[in-house]
Amino acid sequence: MSQDRTMLTTLWSETDGVLLLRSVATAMVRLSEVGDPGAYTLPYPDEAQRALNTTVLTCLLLKAKPPESLPELVEWAAKRPLDQWPGTLPPDVVPPESRFLDEATRQPTALCYEWAVDAEDSAARHSEQRYMAIASQRCWEENYPEAYRAFRLLLTRRPVLTHRELATLPAAADGELGPLGDLLYDVYRPAPSGHLDRERRSHISCARCHTLLHLTVGGDLWCERRRCRELGTARRGREYPVDDGGGAQLLIRPLRQWVSATGALEERLAQRLAAAGADVELWPGFGAYGIRVRFPGGTTLAVDHKDWESPALLGRRAVPPQPDPPYDRCVWVVPAARLRKNPDFRTTFEAYRPSASPELMTDRELLRTARRLIGTTAPGLRDTAPDPGPDGEATEGLF
Numbered sequence: 001m002s003q004d005r006t007m008l009t010t011l012w013s014e015t016d017g018v019l020l021l022r023s024v025a026t027a028m029v030r031l032s033e034v035g036d037p038g039a040y041t042l043p044y045p046d047e048a049q050r051a052l053n054t055t056v057l058t059c060l061l062l063k064a065k066p067p068e069s070l071p072e073l074v075e076w077a078a079k080r081p082l083d084q085w086p087g088t089l090p091p092d093v094v095p096p097e098s099r100f101l102d103e104a105t106r107q108p109t110a111l112c113y114e115w116a117v118d119a120e121d122s123a124a125r126h127s128e129q130r131y132m133a134i135a136s137q138r139c140w141e142e143n144y145p146e147a148y149r150a151f152r153l154l155l156t157r158r159p160v161l162t163h164r165e166l167a168t169l170p171a172a173a174d175g176e177l178g179p180l181g182d183l184l185y186d187v188y189r190p191a192p193s194g195h196l197d198r199e200r201r202s203h204i205s206c207a208r209c210h211t212l213l214h215l216t217v218g219g220d221l222w223c224e225r226r227r228c229r230e231l232g233t234a235r236r237g238r239e240y241p242v243d244d245g246g247g248a249q250l251l252i253r254p255l256r257q258w259v260s261a262t263g264a265l266e267e268r269l270a271q272r273l274a275a276a277g278a279d280v281e282l283w284p285g286f287g288a289y290g291i292r293v294r295f296p297g298g299t300t301l302a303v304d305h306k307d308w309e310s311p312a313l314l315g316r317r318a319v320p321p322q323p324d325p326p327y328d329r330c331v332w333v334v335p336a337a338r339l340r341k342n343p344d345f346r347t348t349f350e351a352y353r354p355s356a357s358p359e360l361m362t363d364r365e366l367l368r369t370a371r372r373l374i375g376t377t378a379p380g381l382r383d384t385a386p387d388p389g390p391d392g393e394a395t396e397g398l399f
């Protein structure tokens, strides 16, 4: 590790701006769990009170005007770009114009979750690790990799279930879910009221990614996934009437962000690599990493898809996974669009990473690497033509 990297890592947890943003992010995530934004009452959740205290103290030390209440702190989170919050931040830590809450829905942004899991005391609660580790452990103990894979596929393809589906799925899946049937009740929860179209008495899913759309303050529909929003206005998918099938059950947010969204991209990437002649296994070793890719020449890659807003926070987590099953190189794949939008993404990631592995590649770079390792231009590896998305819309490259 270079001296600069050591300094960045050492100073990280002692920097007032980092402590503040971690605290506020944790509070915003917690508030979104306990009710609709704006509906909170005294006493506030501990995390929210702590964030308010931390913000007020930081402001007073800097002789800045503090927020006077929790609702005002929430307004800050929705309207104030993170680089304008009080306190000092290490370089390039927050993307420009980024916020913790979406302004139209007051829902936590993906970046808000990234900051929340950077805080050690809330990481376990707000990351996907807690439930995926349970699933992995149970399937490992019963030597049941098919169940782990079925669970992962379900979370990837069905972020929303009806209550009836939730109740009948473990049996209907012909035992595929094995020891994980009861875990479904922990990871799927009744859909929050903010997603409910009250006139139609229905929850509406996104036609692109299948998670539930959220109503904005203006009455429009909004998808939490950046990729869907970039494709245009929200497209209505399946409706889940509240009076039919027991209503909608929604996968909890950390699993939507880090398992469903990631899994969909890893599935498509695996299909392209398999079609080209690589030997591909999704979520090997009970989820040790995303895709194991073996090439005819003998090289084996461990590939994880990482679509993070903050290259600094992603870089801080850059350690290679356990080599079980073994691999030669580890690659983290970032959408090419992410790097186009933020040309400093790679540099910032490199500055904050604690180890030289994993390598960072775009989806296109991985395909070029695969082409070189296979030594052919097999049709599955062509990366120049637009790729039809799951909803039939052309998307650039793989993603």
Ligand SMILES: [Zn+2]
Binding pocket: 206, 207, 208, 209, 210, 211, 223, 224, 225, 228
């Ligand atoms: Zn969507």
